Amino acid sequence: MTSAVVLSGCSDSEVGDVSLGVFTTKDIKIDALQDPVVTGVTCHISSIEADLDLSDPSDSSIACRQTGPINAAMIAAIDKSDSGEVIFKKSKSVFFKNMKLRRIYDAKSQTLIYLSYSTKETSGSYKHSISTVPLWETGAYVQSTQPKAD
Numbered sequence: 001m002t003s004a005v006v007l008s009g010c011s012d013s014e015v016g017d018v019s020l021g022v023f024t025t026k027d028i029k030i031d032a033l034q035d036p037v038v039t040g041v042t043c044h045i046s047s048i049e050a051d052l053d054l055s056d057p058s059d060s061s062i063a064c065r066q067t068g069p070i071n072a073a074m075i076a077a078i079d080k081s082d083s084g085e086v087i088f089k090k091s092k093s094v095f096f097k098n099m100k101l102r103r104i105y106d107a108k109s110q111t112l113i114y115l116s117y118s119t120k121e122t123s124g125s126y127k128h129s130i131s132t133v134p135l136w137e138t139g140a141y142v143q144s145t146q147p148k149a150d
Contacts (some may be wrong), residue, residue, distance in 0.1 A: 002126065003148070013033055016029070026048050026049065027049055028046055029048075031045050033087075037074055037103075038075070038103070040068035041065070043063065043064040043101060045062045045099075048091075060099055060128075062114060062130065063132045064114045065133065066133055069138070071138070072140045079103075087101055087103050088101040098119045099116060099117070111134045112135070116130075117129060
C-alpha cells in the first residue's frame with residue numbers, strides 16, 4: 001500500500017524560501033516532511049523552483065533525522081522490499097517530471113534510508129540525494145543475538 005503525499009505550490013510543509021538573486025526567478029525551497037508511517041523521522045528537502053519556467057531543475061538535497069519516538073510497530077508497518085516505497089511526490093514540471101522521496105529499510109544495519117530523486121533524466125544522469133536514519137537507541141532497534149567477534 002502506497003501512502004505517498006503529493007506536494008504542490010505553496011505547501012504547508014515549506015519552511016524556507018531563499019532567493020537566488022534579483023535577476024533570477026529561481027528560489028531554493030525547503031520543505032519539512034514527516035514520514036507518514038515512521039512519524040519519528042523528519043526529512044528536510046531543498047530544491048530549486050523557477051516561478052516562470054515550465055520545468056524546475058532536477059537537483060535536490062535531503063537530510064533526515066530522528067525527531068521523535070520510533071517504535072517496532074512503525075517498522076513492522078513499512079514496506080521492506082528492496083525498492084521500498086514512495087512516501088512523498090512533488091511535481092517539478094508540466095511535462096511529467098516529479099521529485100520523489102522513497103523510504104527503504106536496510107534490515108542488516110537496522111537503518112532507514114531516504115532517497116530523493118527526479119523521475120526525468122536530466123543532462124545524461126538522474127539527479128538524486130540520500131540520507132539515513134539509524135534505529136540504534138530507538139524503541140525499534142533489535143539487539144543482535146550474534147556473538148561478538150574478538
